[in-house]
Amino acid sequence: xxxxxxxxxxxxxxxxxxxxxxxxxxxxxxxxxxxxxxxxxxxxxxxxxxxxxxxxxxxxxxxxxxxxxxxxxxxxxxxxxxxxxxxxxxxxxxxxxxxxxxxxxxxxxx
Amino acid sequence: xxxxxxxxxxxxxxxxxxxxxxxxxxxxxxxxxxxxxxxxxxxxxxxxxxxxxxxxxxxxxxxxxxxxxxxxxxxxxxxxxxxxxxxxxxxxxxxxxxxxxxxxxxxxxxxxxx
Numbered sequence: 159x160x161x162x163x164x165x166x167x168x169x170x171x172x173x174x175x176x177x178x179x180x181x182x183x184x185x186x187x188x189x190x191x192x193x194x195x196x197x198x199x200x201x202x203x204x205x206x207x208x209x210x211x212x213x214x215x216x217x218x219x220x221x222x223x224x225x226x227x228x229x230x231x232x233x234x235x236x237x238x239x240x241x242x243x244x245x246x247x248x249x250x251x252x253x254x255x256x257x258x259x260x261x262x263x264x265x266x267x268x
Numbered sequence: 269x270x271x272x273x274x275x276x277x278x279x280x281x282x283x284x285x286x287x288x289x290x291x292x293x294x295x296x297x298x299x300x301x302x303x304x305x306x307x308x309x310x311x312x313x314x315x316x317x318x319x320x321x322x323x324x325x326x327x328x329x330x331x332x333x334x335x336x337x338x339x340x341x342x343x344x345x346x347x348x349x350x351x352x353x354x355x356x357x358x359x360x361x362x363x364x365x366x367x368x369x370x371x372x373x374x375x376x377x378x379x380x381x382x
Contacts, residue, residue, distance in 0.1 A: 192370060199378070201360070201375055202371075202373050204370040255313055258311040260309060260310040
């Protein structure tokens with residue numbers, strides 16, 4: 159069966175460092191992949207979309223890569239700030255729907 | 269401001285009661301969705317609608333019902349048939365269908381069954 163896997167353990171990093179989050183998927187070849195940010199008790203907010211023919215996408219301090227051979231997307235936040243602390247979700251289109259991963263919580267310490 | 273509103277933010281229900289969660293959008297989006305989020309789990313799709321007066325079941329539709337009488341509104345009813353209704357409910361919308369566009373989420377409603 160098709161799976162989307164994100165690290166369930168929280169990622170703790172110091173302010174100023176680069177955070178790297180991983181989204182792995184199996185048994186599937188999506189045309190694109192999306193990343194969302196979710197703060198506690200709030201709805202997810204769309205951040206970036208990367209298509210299968212794009213290796214990398216950037217937006218300000220955010221960078222997303224998409225390796226269709228490894229079936230993996232990496233989400234990077236450079237020069238991280240405490241305000242970046244949140245849960246980050248990846249999502250892929252599948253069976254006519256958008257399927258979300260469970261998310262990885264990022265904690266940035268000052 | 270354009271966006272999605274959900275009400276109420278917190279909702280308490282006694283066992284055996286039906287309850288309706290409101291979702292309104294003024295983004296002029298065609299598609300709307302309801303998700304359920306439980307601790308440690310991803311978003312699970314309950315129902316979605318791509319056009320007025322039409323909707324489809326998602327992965328966990330049992331015990332829920334929806335209507336789409338207006339483009340702007342997509343209310344969700346949690347019925348007494350839903351065995352474990354306590355959860356965080358999220359409404360979302362997108363300009364077009366679920367696999368062709370990004371989704372915009374509301375602030376969520378936290379439902380607690382007493």
